[in-house]
Amino acid sequence: MQLPILSLLILLPLAGVVVLIFMNREDDKRLKLFTLAVMVAEFLLSLPLWFRFDDSNPGMQFVERYNWLPQYGISYFVGVDGFSILLVMLTTFLGPMAVLATWEDIKDRVKEFMICLLALSSGMIGVFVALDLFLFYVFWEVMLIPMYLLIGIWGNPARRVYAAIKFFLYTMFGSLLMLVAILVLYFYGGKVTGTYTFDLLKLYGLNIPFKMQFWMFLAFGLAFAIKVPMFPFHTWLPDAHTEAPTVGSVILAAVLLKMGTYGFLRFNMPLFPQAALYFVPLFSILAIIGIIYGALVSMVQKDLKRLVAFSSVSHLGFVMLGLFTYNVQGIQGGIIQMINHGLSTGALFFCVGCLYERRHTRMIADFGGIATVMPVFATIFMIVTLSSIGLPGLNGFIGEFLILLGTFKENKIYAALAGTGVIFAACYMLWMFQRAIFGEVDKEENRQLTDLSAREIAVFAPILLFIVWIGVYPNTFLNKTRATTEHFVALMEKAKATQVTSLSHVFKGEAQ
Amino acid sequence: MSLTIPTFSLASIGPWLTLSVAAIGILVWDALSRERPAAVPAVTLAALVIAAVQSLTFLGKKGTDFAGMVYVDGFTALAYLILILGAALTIFLSWRYLEEYGKNLSEYYALLLFATTGMMIMVAGAHLIMIFLGLEVMSIAVYVLAGFLREDLKSNEAAMKYLVLGAFSSAILLFGMALVYGAAGGTLYLNDLARKLMLTAPQNKPLIILGLGLIVVGFGFKVAAVPFHMWTPDVYEGAPTSVTAYMAVAVKAAAVATFARVLFVSFPGFLTDWSQLLWGLAVATMTLGNVVAIAQTNIKRMLAYSSIAHAGYLLVGLVAANQLAAMGILYYLLAYTLMNIGAFAAVMLVSRTQDRYLNIYDYCGLARQHPGLAAAMSVFMFALAGMPPTAGFVGKLYIFAAAVQAGYIWLVILAVMNSLVSVYYYLRITVLMYMRPAEADLGPVSFTPAVTATLAATALAVVLVGIFPGWFFDLAAASVKIFSL
Numbered sequence: 001m002q003l004p005i006l007s008l009l010i011l012l013p014l015a016g017v018v019v020l021i022f023m024n025r026e027d028d029k030r031l032k033l034f035t036l037a038v039m040v041a042e043f044l045l046s047l048p049l050w051f052r053f054d055d056s057n058p059g060m061q062f063v064e065r066y067n068w069l070p071q072y073g074i075s076y077f078v079g080v081d082g083f084s085i086l087l088v089m090l091t092t093f094l095g096p097m098a099v100l101a102t103w104e105d106i107k108d109r110v111k112e113f114m115i116c117l118l119a120l121s122s123g124m125i126g127v128f129v130a131l132d133l134f135l136f137y138v139f140w141e142v143m144l145i146p147m148y149l150l151i152g153i154w155g156n157p158a159r160r161v162y163a164a165i166k167f168f169l170y171t172m173f174g175s176l177l178m179l180v181a182i183l184v185l186y187f188y189g190g191k192v193t194g195t196y197t198f199d200l201l202k203l204y205g206l207n208i209p210f211k212m213q214f215w216m217f218l219a220f221g222l223a224f225a226i227k228v229p230m231f232p233f234h235t236w237l238p239d240a241h242t243e244a245p246t247v248g249s250v251i252l253a254a255v256l257l258k259m260g261t262y263g264f265l266r267f268n269m270p271l272f273p274q275a276a277l278y279f280v281p282l283f284s285i286l287a288i289i290g291i292i293y294g295a296l297v298s299m300v301q302k303d304l305k306r307l308v309a310f311s312s313v314s315h316l317g318f319v320m321l322g323l324f325t326y327n328v329q330g331i332q333g334g335i336i337q338m339i340n341h342g343l344s345t346g347a348l349f350f351c352v353g354c355l356y357e358r359r360h361t362r363m364i365a366d367f368g369g370i371a372t373v374m375p376v377f378a379t380i381f382m383i384v385t386l387s388s389i390g391l392p393g394l395n396g397f398i399g400e401f402l403i404l405l406g407t408f409k410e411n412k413i414y415a416a417l418a419g420t421g422v423i424f425a426a427c428y429m430l431w432m433f434q435r436a437i438f439g440e441v442d443k444e445e446n447r448q449l450t451d452l453s454a455r456e457i458a459v460f461a462p463i464l465l466f467i468v469w470i471g472v473y474p475n476t477f478l479n480k481t482r483a484t485t486e487h488f489v490a491l492m493e494k495a496k497a498t499q500v501t502s503l504s505h506v507f508k509g510e511a512q
Numbered sequence: 513m514s515l516t517i518p519t520f521s522l523a524s525i526g527p528w529l530t531l532s533v534a535a536i537g538i539l540v541w542d543a544l545s546r547e548r549p550a551a552v553p554a555v556t557l558a559a560l561v562i563a564a565v566q567s568l569t570f571l572g573k574k575g576t577d578f579a580g581m582v583y584v585d586g587f588t589a590l591a592y593l594i595l596i597l598g599a600a601l602t603i604f605l606s607w608r609y610l611e612e613y614g615k616n617l618s619e620y621y622a623l624l625l626f627a628t629t630g631m632m633i634m635v636a637g638a639h640l641i642m643i644f645l646g647l648e649v650m651s652i653a654v655y656v657l658a659g660f661l662r663e664d665l666k667s668n669e670a671a672m673k674y675l676v677l678g679a680f681s682s683a684i685l686l687f688g689m690a691l692v693y694g695a696a697g698g699t700l701y702l703n704d705l706a707r708k709l710m711l712t713a714p715q716n717k718p719l720i721i722l723g724l725g726l727i728v729v730g731f732g733f734k735v736a737a738v739p740f741h742m743w744t745p746d747v748y749e750g751a752p753t754s755v756t757a758y759m760a761v762a763v764k765a766a767a768v769a770t771f772a773r774v775l776f777v778s779f780p781g782f783l784t785d786w787s788q789l790l791w792g793l794a795v796a797t798m799t800l801g802n803v804v805a806i807a808q809t810n811i812k813r814m815l816a817y818s819s820i821a822h823a824g825y826l827l828v829g830l831v832a833a834n835q836l837a838a839m840g841i842l843y844y845l846l847a848y849t850l851m852n853i854g855a856f857a858a859v860m861l862v863s864r865t866q867d868r869y870l871n872i873y874d875y876c877g878l879a880r881q882h883p884g885l886a887a888a889m890s891v892f893m894f895a896l897a898g899m900p901p902t903a904g905f906v907g908k909l910y911i912f913a914a915a916v917q918a919g920y921i922w923l924v925i926l927a928v929m930n931s932l933v934s935v936y937y938y939l940r941i942t943v944l945m946y947m948r949p950a951e952a953d954l955g956p957v958s959f960t961p962a963v964t965a966t967l968a969a970t971a972l973a974v975v976l977v978g979i980f981p982g983w984f985f986d987l988a989a990a991s992v993k994i995f996s997l
Contacts, residue, residue, distance in 0.1 A: 069982050071989065112883070138900040145894065148939075152947045161947050165939060172935055176928035179909075183916040183924070 004064050005049050006078045009092065009125045012042050013118040020118065025111040032103060035114040039095035042121065046092040053085055055479050058487035060131065060201070068135070073186075073197035077132040082484025083265050084128045086335060086477060090342045091124050091255050093466075097459045098247045101350055104357055105246055106154060113154060116146035117247070124255050128262065133182050133198040136267075137175070140259070144171055147248070147256065155243040163236075163243035170236040174223035181219035185271070188212065203271060210274050210500045217275035220268045221283075227260030230283075230320060231290035234313045241309035246353030249305065253312055253349060254342035261319045261338055265331070269323075270488065273495035276326075278503075283324050284407075288417045290317030295424030299431070304352045304362045307432055308345060311388065314421055315341045321418055322403035326492040330406020331485045332478055337399030339477065340387070340470065344396060347384040347463045351377070354456060355436075358449050364432055369441035374451045378437050380460050385433050387467045389426045395470035524577035524584045525636075527563035527592055528629050534559030535625035542618035549618060553607045556621040560600045560628075567592035571987065574994060576638050580701055583638045583773075586991030587842075591635040591769040594845050598762035599628045601853040604966040605860060606754040612865045613661055613752075620660060624758070627653035631766035635773070640689045640700040643770055647685070647734070651678050654763060658751040670750030677733065677743045685730025691723030692778075705778040713781065721785055727774065728789060734767035735823045738796040745808075748816035753867060756812060757856035760819045761849040768826050772841055775830060776995040783833060790831045791923060798824030798930040806937045811859050811870050814937060815852070818896060821934055822848055825911055828927050832914040838992035840910030843984055847895070847903035847977060854970030855892040861885055861957050861967065869954055875941055877950030882957055886945040888971040893938040895974045898931050903977040 016038035023031055054061060060079035068076045080088055098117060106113050123143025130136035152164030182198075189203050190196030197203070208216070226233045237257075241249045269276040294314030301307035319341065322334030354377060355370070356362050371378035383394070390396035400422055408415040441447055452460075470477060522529065538552055570589035577584050602624065610616040626649060633646030655678060659671025693700055695716040696708040709720055733740040748756045775786060801821030808814035822844075829841040862878065862885070863869045879886035895904035908931065915924045977984065 069985065071982070071985055109880075112879075138905075141900045141905075145899065149942075149946060152943060161943050164947070165936070165943065168939060169932065169935060172932055176932055177925070180912070180916065180921065180924050180928055183909075183913050184921065186913070187917050 002062075003048070005045065006062050006080065006125075006129045007064055008045055009042060009049075009088070010078075010122050010129070012045065013038060013122040013125075016118045017115050017122075020111060020115050023111065028107070028110045031110050031114050032099060035118060036096060036099040038118060039092075039099050039121070042095055043092045046089060049080065049085065050089055053080070053480060056483050058082065058483040063131075068132075072134075073190075073195065073199065074134045075132050075199065076135060077199060078126075078129040078135075079131050080129055082481040083262065083335065083488075085480050086339050087128045087255075087258055087262055088125060090258075090339055091121060091128065093462070094250065094254050094342070094346060095121050097346075097350075097462065098251060100455055100459045101250065101353060102245075102247050103455055105353065109153065113150070116149050119143075120146040120150070120251065124251075124259075127259050131200045133186070133200055133203070135198075136200075137179060137182060140175060141172075143256075144168055147252065150248040150251075151240055151244045154245040155248065158243075159239065160243045163239040166236045167240040170226055170233075171223075174226040174233075177219045178223035181216045184212075185216060200267070200271075206271075208272065210278075213272035213275035214278070214503075217268055217272040217279060220263070220271070221279070224260040224263035224268065225286075227263065228257060228316050228320060229260065229313065230286050231293055231313065231317070232286075234290065234294075237313065238306055238309045241312070241349075242303060242305045246349060246356070249309075249349040249353075250346045253308075254346035257312065257316055258338045258342060261316065261323060261334065264320070264323055265335075265488075269326075270491065273492060274498060274500050276324075277492070277495060277499050278501070280324050280326075280410075284321055284411070284414050287317040287320035287324065288414060288421075290314065291321070291418050291421035292424065295421050295428060299424070299428040301428075302363055302365065304355070304364055304432070304436070305349070307364075307428065308348045308352060311348075311425065311428065312341065312345055314425065315345065315388075318400055318403050318418065318421065321407055321414065322399075325403075325406040325410045326489060327406050327409055328482075328485050328489050329402045329409070331489065332481055333399050333402025333404075333406055335481050335485070336395075336470065336474060336477060337403060340395040340399045343463050343467055343470075344384055344387040347380075347460065347467070348388060350456075350459055350463075351381045351384060354452065359445065364436050366443060367436040367446060368443060369439050369446065370437045370449070372441055373446060373449045376451050376457070380452070380457075380464065381437060382433065383464060383467065384460075385429050387471070389429050390422055393468075393471045395467045395474075398470060398474045518579040520578045523566070523569070524582055526566035526569075527596075528632050530559055530563045530566060531625045531629045531632070535622040535629070538618050538622045538625070542622075548616070552618045552621050553603055556603055556625060557600060559625065560596050560603075564593060564596045567596065572990065576703075580703070581637070581639045581642050583636050585994050586987070587769075587773070587838075587994055588636045590842050590988060590991050591765070591845075592632055594765050594769075594842070594849055595628055595631050595635070595762050597846075598758065598765060598849045598853065599624060601849070601966055601970065602754055602758040602762070604962045605757060605853070605857055608960045608962060609752065609754050609860060610660075613664075615661060620657070623653045623657050623660075627657065627758075628762065631762060634766050635769045637770070638702050640692070640702070640705075640774075643774070644682075644686060644689065646766075646770075648682060650763065650766060651682065651734075654755075654759060657755045657758070658747055660755060661752050664750075666750035667752065668750075670747040673743050673750075674747045681730050681733035681740065684726050684733075688723045688726025688728075688730060691719055691726065695719040695723055702774065702777045706780055709779070710781045720782065724779060724782060724786060725789065728786065728793075731767055731771040731774075732793060735764055735771065735826065736797075736820050737793050737823050737827060738800045738820065741797070741800070741820050741823075744820055745813050745816040748819070749810060749812045753812065753856060753860050753863070756815075757853050760815065760856070761852050764819065764823060764826075765845040765849060768823075768830075768841060768845060772830055772838060773995075776833065776838065776997060780996065787831045787833060790827050791920070794824050794827035794831055794923065795926050796824075797821070797827060798927060799933075802930050802933040802937075805934070808937070809872050811862075811872050811875075811941075814872065815855060815859070818934065818937075819852070821930065822896075824930070825908060825927060828915050828920075828923060829911040831920060831923060832911070832918040834914055834918055834997050835989070835992055835995070836910065836917055837914035838995055838997065839985070839988040840907065840914050842988040842992070843903075843910050843981065844907035846984060847907040847974070850970045850973050850977065851892050851895040851902070851904055854888065854967060854974060855896065857963050857967040857970065858885060858889040858892065860963055861959065862889075864955060864957065872941060872944060873951060874954060875944040876948040878945040881950065885957060885959075885967070888967050889945065890942045891971045891974055893941050895978070897935045897938040899935075901975065901978045903974050903981070906978050906981045 126139030630649030637643035805817035895902035
């Protein structure tokens with residue numbers, strides 16, 4: 001019998017939580033070391049997933065299925081395919097680094113913090129591997145609670161509660177409408193096929209009438225669009241990012257936002273293909289607005305963290321644009337860009353965290369000339385910044401290039417507009433970098449800053465490795481996603497045969 | 513004229529007998545002994561356990577007894593068990609609390625048993641008069657319980673308000689029954705009503721609808737549906753906290769279960785009429801309960817409005833009126849009993865002694881001082897808000913699913929949006945506990961064993977029943993087969 005890796009990945013952090021509950025709350029070092037050990041074990045456990053993953057199989061692998069509520073067609077059903085494997089790996093990969101980054105940052109209520117962190121990573125894995133709509137929804141909601149606590153308890157004292165509640169309610173709003181859509185889908189599926197089930201793979205094949213697809217796509221889409229976040233549902237993000245502790249921002253940016261884009265790919269598009277085709281212009285335009293708007297707003301930020309947060313809106317716009325091309329380049333670019341954004345924005349938040357720990361400010365104006373006092377940090381920050389801009393040879397370039405390539409094939413205007421985002425990215429990132437890192441050390445407080453410690457370098461080193469790896473040889477990663485993407489693109493091609501271009505005749509029946 | 517005595521089996525009303533005999537026994541025992549008998553709570557619990565065991569024998573049965581006056585079936589059994597669970601958990605919360613006021617009297621336990629008996633009569637009643645009798649037995653006992661703290665003005669106010677409005681609503685309910693009796697041509701048996709009302713519907717439709725409407729008003733009062741909810745906040749706030757917990761879970765459970773039975777069994781022919789009516793009531797109840805709860809700063813009042821909102825969700829189940837809905841209502845009542853009693857247990861602990869700290873700002877910084885208590889309270893808050901993986905989520909899911917199945921998509925959308933509103937005020941408690949520093953030193957919480965055990969057990973149960981809902985699903989699904997929905 002094969003080892004149930006996915007279940008272990010979900011359960012291991014929960015087991016860690018149980019142990020943590022019984023540990024002494026005074027002994028901070030021990031709590032952190034233990035959590036680190038669990039996260040490292042989690043990462044090691046996920047490695048066989050990567051190595052034993054069959055690149056040529058477009059379907060689900062490492063599938064596990066147990067009855068949960070068979071009367072209702074609910075099962076514990078998990079698996080990974082090309083869409084989710086990279087995201088699962090990203091989650092487990094960032095785990096140990098997240099713990100390392102809390103070493104100096106979190107001093108208060110360490111026990112609770114570590115419990116939240118472990119619960120969160122279990123929930124995130126669950127979201128990416130769940131193949132049963134009910135199970136997915138449970139994970140999707142459950143992981144709100146630890147994130148909410150992370151922001152609300154350990155965030156910036158001034159506005160953390162506001163940010164935490166805004167994050168929670170905003171996300172909940174979308175997901176509750178999705179719950180209604182899930183139920184509608186469930187009963188529709190049951191009525192048509194005769195078997196009531198929440199099994200996603202069985203629901204894929206349903207031929208749902210367009211009118212229903214239209215509303216369902218919007219209901220699911222709203223939940224995911226809020227999570228991504230797409231313009232104009234992005235307003236929770238800058239607050240949540242800015243107020244969260246460093247690790248919270250890292251996880252939020254690196255993994256949580258990907259749940260939105262992943263949701264589109266896993267649920268919206270295959271479940272409602274006709275509606276997905278119909279909504280291409282709307283979502284592409286929103287994505288482009290997000291790209292440009294996010295970039296422009298980043299440019300005028302005074303706060304480093306807010307700047308990075310708005311740059312996320314811009315980067316995620318690229319991902320969405322790529323996914324909505326429905327061609328291999330666009331979607332593969334979108335997936336790889338999810339990982340890129342996770343790595344580089346995660347690293348950017350770590351960088352901001354390093355500065356904040358030393359100076360207790362995040363205002364760009366308070367820095368300047370950091371390169372002379374912290375050369376190692378400045379180098380790392382530079383690489384990460386360039387990766388975020390999309391410099392060839394680093395990871396960001398691969399993702400953006402593939403996305404623009406895919407978009408160009410479908411719509412040249414979209415591609416041209418999105419291309420400006422790359423230029424803007426260079427503007428806001430480099431300008432920020434110039435003001436904060438280069439120049440003279442003109443603030444007395446900045447003269448005594450210490451450079452990165454070994455621990456901090458240990459946080460950055462693995463991320464930098466992958467930033468370069470993806471930039472130089474992306475095929476290692478693209479190969480994992482290719483088969484699934486090709487399968488998916490073929491599916492969408494088939495749906496194009498019955499594409500609906502005008503709503504007038506679809507909704508006409510209603511008025512009469 | 514010969515008088516035939518119908519055959520009957522006392523076992524069919526076994527739980528009623530156990531509880532009422534125990535209640536009378538407690539009263540007599542108290543009257544005959546010099547000292548206050550200390551073992552009364554234990555005896556009460558023992559009686560409840562026996563009644564629970566007796567109820568178990570009804571599972572899987574189907575039929576009536578006492579000349580068609582009493583239902584003996586699985587639905588009754590599950591409702592009994594939920595009521596007994598509510599009563600038993602209430603007793604665990606009670607004795608220490610009453611001692612604080614010097615009011616740990618045997619009458620309290622006797623009244624609690626009488627109230628529970630009344631509820632059982634209600635949910636098992638196969639005849640409208642039985643239901644009315646049960647309702648009155650329950651109500652009168654609860655009126656007294658609400659005013660149990662005689663010297664306390666608020667408790668007096670609660671009892672008075674509840675009594676006056678309760679009596680009024682009973683009268684309305686009775687009037688409704690009378691109209692239905694007339695319209696049906698002289699029957700009050702639930703089973704017969706369905707058939708006879710269909711026959712007389714062509715001539716008597718207005719009369720039937722009027723009677724039905726009045727019955728809805730009567731039950732609406734007991735479940736605290738808007739606009740018949742006015743008493744709820746004041747009564748919940750003023751009544752002793754243990755009684756508030758009992759009212760919030762058991763009274764509501766009994767009323768909802770009976771309401772469901774009456775509607776599903778006697779009025780299936782008028783489904784379109786009452787489901788429209790309840791649609792409006794459900795939306796009004798959920799919305800008002802949730803919106804007004806946001807403005808509350810007294811935790812008992814907040815939970816009162818939250819209980820109004822939960823009545824609204826239960827009404828959604830009644831509107832849906834299918835097998836899934838009936839099952840969902842039972843599950844929801846179980847979940848609601850667990851999470852609400854748990855929440856009140858936490859409220860009791862936080863209030864220290866004699867309800868001193870009931871303001872929500874007294875919860876500030878609780879997580880630092882008492883992490884376990886704060887964690888348990890958070891579980892209940894998230895459960896009441898309907899977050900997975902708690903029983904609160906599964907309960908809502910069943911009911912919403914039933915409504916989707918019945919085609920009430922808009923009702924479900926309104927219901928989930930209401931859940932969103934409710935998240936705000938439940939979340940606020942967690943914000944205060946975890947994210948705000950304590951405003952003043954309120955002194956240590958004294959963890960009394962009974963209340964602490966209740967807290968821990970309910971917190972655990974809320975999560976476990978949420979993760980493993982299957983076993984109850986089977987029981988409930990089998991028991992609601994009696995409804996031909």
